[in-house]
């Protein structure tokens with residue numbers, strides 16, 4: 003388990019992480035989601051003791067990283083920056099890491115097999131593709147057979163095969179009962195991978211919610227209805243929990259009724275429909291709305307982060 007309590011990090015007058023409190027539970031994949039610059043990498047660096055918090059604490063399995071006698075056995079991490087000697091083979095890189103952490107050679111071969119690098123284990127890591135480099139980084143993270151695995155944007159730049167492989171690996175690690183914490187700035191990616199979401203914006207916690215709950219909240223359906231008798235239809239549909247917005251002539255946008263209910267009511271009243279389309283807000287849209295609100299609340303410096311990511 004990872005537990006952050008009132009965790010903050012300031013660089014000069016820049017607050018990268020702002021009073022974050024959350025728990026990352028074992029047995030599931032938890033997504034750490036936020037737009038670029040939200041403070042995800044900084045938080046992960048503090049979890050690993052690479053950056054000292056300005057205030058607050060963060061523990062891994064009940065202790066700060068540095069207080070663990072063998073931290074690699076508690077938490078394995080892959081941060082964005084790679085630290086592999088390009089002239090060294092994948093196996094030698096892992097052997098060196100294992101030796102300095104009291105881990106046996108057998109485990110090196112195990113992790114090489116686990117990440118599918120057996121055939122290239124003797125080759126120079128400098129010649130590795132991005133995907134192979136990522137696998138090597140994950141092998142290093144798993145070397146100590148840690149209960150907690152943490153990856154910063156692991157699918158960035160990977161091809162679909164690599165992405166599928168990482169998703170399956172993360173889910174497998176969670177099924178084994180491990181704590182799996184993975185960051186991304188893409189809601190669509192987290193929707194495929196994570197069961198729980200911790201969402202941050204401008205260093206602050208915006209949501210700590212299951213994916214199922216997030217999806218339920220996000221998926222408000224709107225039905226587009228086009229009819230030559232739009233005004234009559236509008237009066238027919240309006241009710242206590244129903245909103246009807248009139249757009250261009252003949253077009254209505256309805257929330258609070260399903261597509262079928264609208265079609266049935268129109269048919270019963272003998273009204274003609276030219277279009278009846280249900281549109282669901284995508285998770286990506288819901289995420290952007292959520293982070294944009296938080297970002298705006300915290301001032302104009304954040305605006306480009308939110309608006310710049312708009313897909314529309």
Ligand SMILES: Nc1ncnc2c1ncn2[C@@H]1O[C@H](COP(=O)(O)OP(=O)(O)OP(=O)(O)O)[C@@H](O)[C@H]1O
Nearest residue numbers: 013016018036037038039040041042043044045187
């Ligand atoms: N060493 C540093 N000195 C000054 N500012 C920093 C430093 N490290 C991070 N920041 C700032 O803190 C904020 C959070 O950065 P961080 O890298 O943690 O965000 P992130 O959510 O990981 O973003 P990304 O998805 O782009 O990696 C950013 O505004 C960044 O510019």
